Amino acid sequence: MKPQKFNNVFVFDMDNTLIKTNKANNLAYAEAINLILGVKYDIDHNERFTRNKLMAIFPDLAETQFSKIVAYKERCFESYFKETELNQNLFKLLKLLHYEGLYTILLTNSHSERAISLCSYYNLTKYFVKRFFYEDCLGYKYTFLESQGYNLQNVVLYENEEDSALEAIANGINLEKIIKVEF
Structure with a gap:
């Protein structure tokens, strides 16, 4: 794997984005x-x-x-x-980003035990540099991400829920960097 590049941070939601649950x-x-x-x-x-x-x-x-x-x-x-069902198109993209050495994050409102189990079930763990769960962000995913030192202007977000996308925009993620994911 190539060294990490931080120009963009690729952030993936789990439930009904990466995995249909x-x-x-x-x-x-x-x-x-x-x-x-x-x-x-x-x-x-x-x-x-x-x-x-x-x-x-x-x-x-x-x-x-x-x-x-x-x-x-x-x-x-x-x-x-x-x-459950893995979103194969998004998984291919995640693997490509990983192999290109780009910075990928799982950011989910799922509880850690369930999210970790699902990542293991689909062998996804190795494709994420970081994983953050409900216990980390307590429902405030984007505020949490910023508190961890990530520049939200550099976030490319893969999300399926309109409410989460609106929350992301309200917290400073650029609309053009929010990718609406549908199965």
């Missing part, structure tokens, strides 16, 4: 809801089921039930890895 995420939530609440709940795999949606659908959920569902979902997620 909605179905695995939703199946894990459905299993957790069924086990903890005894309710069979079918989740549309075209949308991402989140903690906020869990509370919206079950507004009377006790905090202990909520915590148990989330914890169980995290534990069983790995059993649904076969339901």
Whole structure:
């Protein structure tokens, strides 16, 4: 591998950008809801089921039930890895950037245990110079990146979510350097 060049920093989001995870995420939530609440709940795999949606659908959920569902979902997620899909086009680009010696970062709101497991499952770890997870940035990915000394003007961002792209722009990443990724 060539020495790192810092003119541009190539930043990749994980969920539904580099790896399609909605179905695995939703199946894990459905299993957790069924086990903890005894309710069979079918989740549309075209949308991402989140903690906020869990509370919206079950507004009377006790905090202990909520915590148990989330914890169980995290534990069983790995059993649904076969339901995930690597974005082959983006993976080819990531490998090319890596072999060219360019600086690549995984920046995700996924919790580290799940993200590290997915990176291992798809053999992605070696292609990133740095990896930052939810525990690092606590939901403020771009503020965190800047706090780590990265110049956001030099960031080329690969992202699938409109809200995250707008957040990136608000934090100083140039619109023309945000690549909207779709599977």
